[in-house]
Amino acid sequence: MSLETAQNKALKCTHCGEPCVDELIQSQGENFCCEGCKMVYEILLENDLDNFYCVADSPGVNKKKNNSFEYLKEESFANSLLDFKNDEISKVRFFIPAIHCSACIWLLEKLYKLNSGIVSSRVDFNKKTVIISFKHNNLSLYELVKLLDSIAYTPDIQLENKKTNPSPYRRIWLQIGIAGFVFGNSMLFSLPEYFGLDILNEDLLTKIFPYLNALLAIPVLVFSAQDYFKSAWGVIRQRQINMDVPISIGIITLFIYSYYIIFIQSGLGYLDSLSGLIFFLLLGKYYQQKTFDHLRFDRDIKSFFPLSVSRIKGRLEEQVLLNNILPSDILKIRNEEIIPADSLLISDSASIDYSFVTGESLPEIKQKEELIYAGGRLKGSAILVQVKKRPSQSYLNQLWDDESIQSGAKAAVQSTADKISKYFTGVVLSIAFIAFLSWLFIGSFENAITAFTTVLIVACPCALALATPVTLGFAMRILAKTGFFVKNTQAVENLSKIDTIVFDKTGTLTYSDKAEVVFEGNMPEHKVLAAVKTLFNQSKHPLSRIIYNWLPSYPVQNIEDYKEISGQGISAKVNGQIIKLGKKEFVDHQLKSDNNTVNRTQVYINVDGLTYGCFNVKHVFRENIGDLFNSLTPEYELSLLSGDISTEKDYLKKWIKEENLYFEQLPGDKKEFILKSQAANQKVLMAGDGLNDSAALKSSDFGLAITESTSQFSPACDGILLGNKIQQLPKIMKFSKSAFKLVIAGFIVSFLYNIIGLSLAVQALLSPVIAAVLMPISSFSVVLLATVGTRYYAKKYFFNPQNKNEI
């Protein structure tokens, strides 16, 4: 059952917008999904705060829990949480994870209406904190926390969270402020020079102004430009080069030359240009940082990739979005699933593979009551864990994104931008020196210096560096809206270059959760079936899930020695009996598989050496598979690798060339096939279910996992597509190509600008300030191109991007 279909059927809760699945409470003509939500609604109505529901649509936070805050009654502990206290007023800062939209801000800043003891409250949306001033004689901290809890904004009270971290931007603001201050003043002192005014008392002013300039330039050089020097020095020490090197050389040259003019030749120098240059450089840098931050914020906060996990409530198991998981929830984790949050192991033991986190591929064995950290992958039978810490979506995104810690990861592909910028710096430096020497040769030292410095400055590759991440970052956002989640921008670039598509059949082209099951042989007694059902529930293999859903309900049995052999089957000891489920030759060595009757979609049962029979699973192809193939065929070479026998060959022959249909493939064969295609210089996209073909997904140029629900999160793939969106694949491919064209267009814009700038600079026609002003403008134009372009293509291929009520 997919999440969405159930949600569409149920009425939505007025308060939190979640579907009223378990229960429906109707009160005052509104629907609520639980008592908690109804209570919050009534509290707000009573206090004339129901405008809350007008600020955003169903903005509330689901309130299903009652927390105890008894420990806050202890005076000394409560005081340790306060930021400030005097005779009357106390100030406290709470971290409230539930803050997620503008209505939250509205409500939390109206707290004084709920209780007269509250003086004021201010929200910091990005940090999800609220600072509350209250009269502690009328309202204790305990009561305040209870009040917040009653409206479902439960504070996350952690002692180590007391210190606040200042904004990382403070430094660059100060740098910009100081550079701007000096820039303005230096320009004023240089005015007489600009206009060639001789009316001033030369003796005095021409002496004082340059000296003032020289004095003012020092903080700019030492503080504002500091980061450029640090970065340049860092790479030079590693015998490398980056774009901060020419910028630093330019700044230092200009500074020394200006001091030489002021103190030796009694001229004015270029210090006004220098501070202006640094001012604009920093502005460009700030703009760039902001853009990247915006993209990252999007990815983390809006939970780019909506991971869901299985939560156990009583006897029921439900799929819940990761962001809604709270400490002390019980989760069920199956074989090959990722541990989503730091938790305590409830089951007896578990073996966990931390290779994503540590690179260590040997699984660690954990015992009951031990703490398991997020990011590990479970090997073996399913376990129950109790969440200790709120899961962090961004941490898991990072794991998915981090190439360096993935065992057997793809060789790091160099992005096009990296390749270009490597040569860029060298070329710029040589142009600068050639211009310098040419002017010296002509005989103008002043022009030589001007040309040298402006070349170094004007050739800033900011636009070049921005084109890829910004364009592809926006493309990722749009793709995520269509139900396709991509790992990182590099993956989008790889996707745009694909020319060969390899499909896995089971679970990819067929429904992984729908199939026809027929039992053949002697049906075992119920006791055995109960054990079999339990065993199937441990595995994430699509066949196991299908048969598990098909079997009737039985009480769960205790199992030991669970083993899952990829491509073969599963086995375990239940109630003293050894049960094997899987391929014919796996469950019983006596049964030789003769090639005519072997069917990979048969799952045999063997208990203590006695084979009962098998489940025949007939897969059902997804709808309109034909249309999908038809739209892909003109542009891509299609192949199909399936683990099954070739029963559907005739059906698939209509769309895929017969020589490209391969059946009875083991996971290793799939990987071999991909490596062979890559050796023939093909760029291969492998579409699989991400479970038993992860080796193939890893070795392909783009590994696409097609899943029914987002709980099957496997860091081995580059992209995750929801099964019901597979029809979108041709459009997605086209869109990625267009997005990459935009990146190239960005490069062209950046190069044009550089060519024009450089050609003026070598002729010493540019003043350094103009060179520095051109830079942010070029960056801005590239970002503009990226945003407008991706939006245009999104409209063309998918939809009109609607700005729903989101932040």
Place this chain on the structure above:
Amino acid sequence: MSVMIILIIVSLFVASGFLAAFIWAVKSGQFDDASTPSYRMLWDDATTQKKINKQSSNHKQKSNGN
């Protein structure tokens, strides 16, 4: 012309005052949260038209008289 010198020195002092104020403002965290105020200015306490449309009737019947 010597008045120029005095004026320049005075203007530098005034400007430095502003610079010091800016540095203090940054250090005391006044610039740290630039996004929340942008939402804060969007609402007021008056009953909005949207609300009138949304809850056409029976809103005035308070559930429990307090």
